Amino acid sequence: MIYITRREVFSASHRIYNPQLSDEENFSLYGKCSNPNGHGHNYTLEVTITGEVNPETGYLIDLKKLKSIIRENVIDKLDHKNLNLDVDFLKDKIPTSENIVLGIWNQLAGKIPNGKLYSIKLYETENNYIEYRGE
Template sequence: MSEIIYLTRIETFSAAHRLHSVHYSDDENVLIYGKCNNKYGHGHNYVLHVTISGKLDYRSGMLMNITDLKSLIKTEIIDELDHKHLDMDVEYFRNGQIVSTTENLCIYIWKKLEKALNTFNNDKNQNQSIKLYEIKIHETDKNTVTYRGE
């Protein structure tokens, strides 16, 4: 059998950020980002969906133990981002070259989890077909960004 399964874990975290690009003047930043360019930043209660895919392990009946996936997300993402200021506390965004938009946050989380999942698979000799399929972040109830590693 070769059924492909998609497994999603949902987690939440709270973080602050300021939308500001070093590639624009201060006036351009205000024009482009509006109130989100507040020099002290603003915060969100993010909802993160992490979806993995792969072939079902018929011995266990699982794609991946959800406890292991939860642990990976917690140690790689939540512990680093929760109750932090993305532009001040996260090296990826700190120098201002990468604006801490939700789009860029999706890409950052993808890179970290893809690497961690590959390491986990190798360390645990897991099903090598397990892949990161999608990162989805709800920034607000009305704004959602999805990234699939393209």
């Protein structure tokens, strides 16, 4: 079994808050991340797929094709966007890294023509990342 990872970066802003809670409750729960004016991150995304090498091509997948799939389905939708307001697949969700990773997974699931989606890893900072490997 081969594992291939493609790394992409994007910048986005968001406000972590639950609209059903008061500003005081949100601040108590999320701290400065619930700033009403939001804040931003330079995210690093790693998408890993797995499968067998095609003996005719020597590839699991052409990396240019994987790049195109990730950019079209994820990066173009997230880069320089407000995650609370601009991203359809995060509508009505609190844009925590956990929910962003789940949303990215759902954007890519079923779109990998060779192999299968193995994991999504999202670095919010150089010290914090979230990884999801499906259910």
